[in-house]
Amino acid sequence: MSFELTILGSSSALPTSNRFPAAHLLKVNERFFLIDCGEGTQIQLRRFGFNPARIHHVFISHLHGDHVFGLFGLISSMGLTGRKVTLHIYGPEMLQEMLEKHFYYFARPPFPLKIHVCEGTEIVFENKQLEVRSIPLKHRTSTFGYVFREKIRELNVRKEKIREHGLGVADIVKIKRGEDQIAEDGKVIPNAELTLPPYKRRSYAYISDTVYDPAIAEQIMGVDLLFHEATFSHKDEKLAAETLHSTSVQAAEVARTAGAEKLIIGHFSTRYKDAGHLVEEAQAVFPETYMAEDGASYSLPLQREIR
């Protein structure tokens, strides 16, 4: 029942010796979701102990090199290590055509590749536990953020209450869905009395790259963990607007408006030798702000709601 984010790369367009280009890895119940794939992602995966073969879904925000140049090597290595199962890649429209051209010059992978084109705010992936929604962002090319949110789980029944009321399998199915129970005497037993409080739906939003857009907050309301790009310092707000990037303070404002629990900022311009002051600027608006670092992990515990 894990929900754990690992930052594989945290640089902006120019990598440094400490920061590889953009790549995040989200583990949800032992399934791995890769978000962006900057140059060297396959190396970072190995360095931090992850097996690339276990990745089946890759979400690409946009076709700028620092978010996608690692895809070529990752796909190539997956083929060389005998992958047979489908790799699903989600991203903007040009992704498929770009990869087709690339494969013309390099080896076509010996496993199926399924490209899913994102078009707007929509669910692009779901399984029993999780749904992933794409969010259009405003950048210099077609760009999408991604929100990963656990689905509502079946409720856990209080076994002693089931026994007390002598309830059967058919009743339990309904109770697990959240229905109240009507006793034989017509009395209503509220669902909350028969079940444990539900688990909180854990969530993670990846927002990179984008100009400051308050509308993003509406689409990620109540998110637990938010990564929001902060290419620039508050002092360089004008530059951020011109290049369609965000500042530290703007990232914090999105987090505050969305009611996020935790904010991670990264994608810092290399003009700042130490991005510490960007984090401080953001913390003044949103105290729970952290600096993205390659290899850092954020684990969200499984918790029940308080009724």
Next chain:
Amino acid sequence: MSFELTILGSSSALPTSNRFPAAHLLKVNERFFLIDCGEGTQIQLRRFGFNPARIHHVFISHLHGDHVFGLFGLISSMGLTGRKVTLHIYGPEMLQEMLEKHFYYFARPPFPLKIHVCEGTEIVFENKQLEVRSIPLKHRTSTFGYVFREKIRELNVRKEKIREHGLGVADIVKIKRGEDQIAEDGKVIPNAELTLPPYKRRSYAYISDTVYDPAIAEQIMGVDLLFHEATFSHKDEKLAAETLHSTSVQAAEVARTAGAEKLIIGHFSTRYKDAGHLVEEAQAVFPETYMAEDGASYSLPLQREIR
């Protein structure tokens, strides 16, 4: 008067957490020559303290991902850091077309890019100090090795001898070129008496990827430093032949036949957890064999010949 090789990446097709894909950097008299450019080369350059902006010539052996996927990020970053001067790239014919297609989907660099197509054994680059020769190799796609060799330098005159014989500027020019001096009395003063012994011409050969081919040795006779791929152990000779790669022992045989001074082997298959035994196999044939390691440097001293 440096002649120094730094290995930036030493893996074969699959990088590991210790070995990045193929990339070598040769510094000759403060000029930098990049040979192959596997994924993450720009990161390795920064990690080992080299400024990518100082590279003006890149030699690509062949269009397999582990030798070329770093080119996209390197070119992109050069553009972002304000490069204006031409970048020269040498390699097989398809390189230009492949890059053109790539630039259609990603940013075209804001500086001139000049592609030089290698066609056979020929001088592909030369300046006052150095010449670079391409050597066709036998691999699964059009592949070239590269030999970097210092040119013959002008001889240094023995000043005391010039004074002793009362020689003028016109004489000195001829003497520096290696000519003997005819004294006024018709007596021949041998050039060796008037000059210091010439400097040895330092050389480096990069041979990757290739099946074992004794003809390579003929084209790199007397090379000081040889990198030769050794994807496989001697025990897997059959596999090497099938995949058009070489074994440790075959690399050593090329070094021995060529009369090389030092051999570096690398590009080891990840099937060998420790490539130590490949080096031992090679050393049995050619004792001066070293294992390629990311970050390792080999500096060739400037030495005069012994007359």
